[in-house]
Each structure stands twice: as structure tokens, then as C-alpha cells.
Amino acid sequence: MNVAASVNAPLPIQSQLKKEARYGCSICGCPLLEYVQFIPSDTPGAYLPENMIAICPAHTLKFVRNELLATGLASFKAKPYNKLNENKPFALASPELTVNIAKTKFINTYRLLSVDDFDLITIRKENNSYLLLDLNFFDSQNNLIAAVSENSWITDKKQVWNIDYEPGYMKIQNKKRQILFEVKIESGEIFIVADMYYNGIPVKITRDQVLFGGIEEGAEMKGTTLKNYETAISFQSDKWLT
Numbered sequence: 355m356n357v358a359a360s361v362n363a364p365l366p367i368q369s370q371l372k373k374e375a376r377y378g379c380s381i382c383g384c385p386l387l388e389y390v391q392f393i394p395s396d397t398p399g400a401y402l403p404e405n406m407i408a409i410c411p412a413h414t415l416k417f418v419r420n421e422l423l424a425t426g427l428a429s430f431k432a433k434p435y436n437k438l439n440e441n442k443p444f445a446l447a448s449p450e451l452t453v454n455i456a457k458t459k460f461i462n463t464y465r466l467l468s469v470d471d472f473d474l475i476t477i478r479k480e481n482n483s484y485l486l487l488d489l490n491f492f493d494s495q496n497n498l499i500a501a502v503s504e505n506s507w508i509t510d511k512k513q514v515w516n517i518d519y520e521p522g523y524m525k526i527q528n529k530k531r532q533i534l535f536e537v538k539i540e541s542g543e544i545f546i547v548a549d550m551y552y553n554g555i556p557v558k559i560t561r562d563q564v565l566f567g568g569i570e571e572g573a574e575m576k577g578t579t580l581k582n583y584e585t586a587i588s589f590q591s592d593k594w595l596t
């Protein structure tokens with residue numbers, strides 16, 4: 355086992371490594387990132403960005419299992435995937451950010467789903483191109499069991515999450531907890547599908563419907579395009595709980 359892997363790097367180092375990797379895994383481009391120390395530090399607890407790399411959870415696991423060597427990581431650090439493959443990053447080339455939720459199109463709306471003013475899904479663009487995700491995954495018992503903070507992946511139960519990535523598509527899934535987040539880029543626009551919870555209430559986004567506590571919401575917005583909204587979909591849980 356390679357124990358040098360680390361996810362607790364200080365935030366300024368995380369953002370330096372993120373920028374260097376162009377907001378995706380240095381090996382495959384997946385926008386969920388962990389920060390791995392591939393050359394152990396002489397001083398315990400000291401982090402040197404030159405000895406660290408931003409990679410996805412699947413590639414962190416390969417490094418931990420010794421299926422990836424430090425020398426390999428050093429070369430990916432020098433030539434990250436998103437730099438070599440500029441035509442297929444997880445990014446939008448258009449100046450606007452267009453997100454489709456069910457049958458409604460939101461333009462330049464970054465807060466996509468919030469409950470009680472707490473954001474569950476936010477997507478912004480960095481350098482007017484790369485997508486930056488903020489996600490909060492609660493289970494049905496209202497425990498926050500994983501989060502994505504500007505593409506940094508944070509969870510203490512890695513083994514229960516499946517993360518699939520190919521250029522333009524990512525799925526994060528916890529089958530046992532029935533949690534799903536899927537983001538797809540098609541013709542320069544983003545499409546979202548999700549099964550999430552807040553305050554124990556299921557929030558479901560399909561290609562056709564948004565359901566809060568099993569009840570369809572926002573049906574009247576279908577087929578419309580809304581620009582510069584503060585929040586695309588926002589719910590209040592007290593209404594549902596009483």
C-alpha cells in the first residue's frame with residue numbers, strides 16, 4: 355500500500371494544483387479531484403506542491419494500490435490530460451453557461467438547486483471555460499455524506515461511490531443510498547439528472563420532471579428559457595414537512 359496519498363492539503367495548494375491540472379484529473383480529465391503527495395515530504399505535515407498532483411478518486415486508488423508509480427505521476431503532472439486534450443475538456447466553449455433542468459433552459463444561472471436557501475447543485479465557469487462544480491450529497495437521514503467543493507471531492511466513505519467519467523459526461527452514484535448526480539454536455543449545453551435529499555425529502559431531477567417529495571414542481575416553466583436567474587430551482591422544506 356502506498357500511504358503517501360493525501361486529501362487534506364491546504365486550500366491554496368489545492369487551488370494551485372487544480373489550476374495546473376486545468377480543473378480535471380491530470381490523467382483522465384475527470385473533474386472530481388483529490389490531491390496526492392507522490393513524493394513523501396521530509397517534514398511530516400508539510401505539503402510541497404511540486405511533489406503533489408490533482409487526480410480523480412479512481413486514479414488516487416490506483417496510486418494507493420501501487421498500480422501507478424510516482425514517476426508516472428510526475429510526468430502526468432508535467433503534461434496534464436486537459437492540457438494535452440484541449441478539444442475535450444469538461445468545459446463549455448460558448449461565453450454563456452446554458453443548463454437544462456427537466457425541460458427548462460437556464461442561461462447564466464449558477465445556483466441550480468437549493469432547498470431552504472442551501473445550495474445542493476452549483477455550476478460555474480472558471481477562466482470562462484472549465485466547469486467548476488459544487489455539490490452537497492445528503493442521505494435520506496439528512497447526513498452530509500459527500501461533497502464537491504470547486505471540483506474537490508470530499509467523502510470519508512470512498513468505497514460506496516461509483517464515479518464514471520468520459521469526456522463530456524460524469525456520473526456520481528451511491529446505489530445503497532439511492533443518490534445520483536449526472537451531468538452531460540451536449541451541443542455546448544449542460545443537462546442534469548439527479549436523485550438527492552435535503553431534510554430527508556427526496557429531490558429528483560429527470561430529463562422531463564423536477565420532483566420535490568415525489569410531487570412535480572415547476573411544470574409551468576417547461577419549454578421556457580430563463581436568463582440571469584438567481585436560483586434555477588429553489589424549494590422550502592417547511593411547506594412540505596407540515
Ligand SMILES: [Zn+2]
Binds near residue numbers: 382383412413
Ligand atoms: Zn482520473
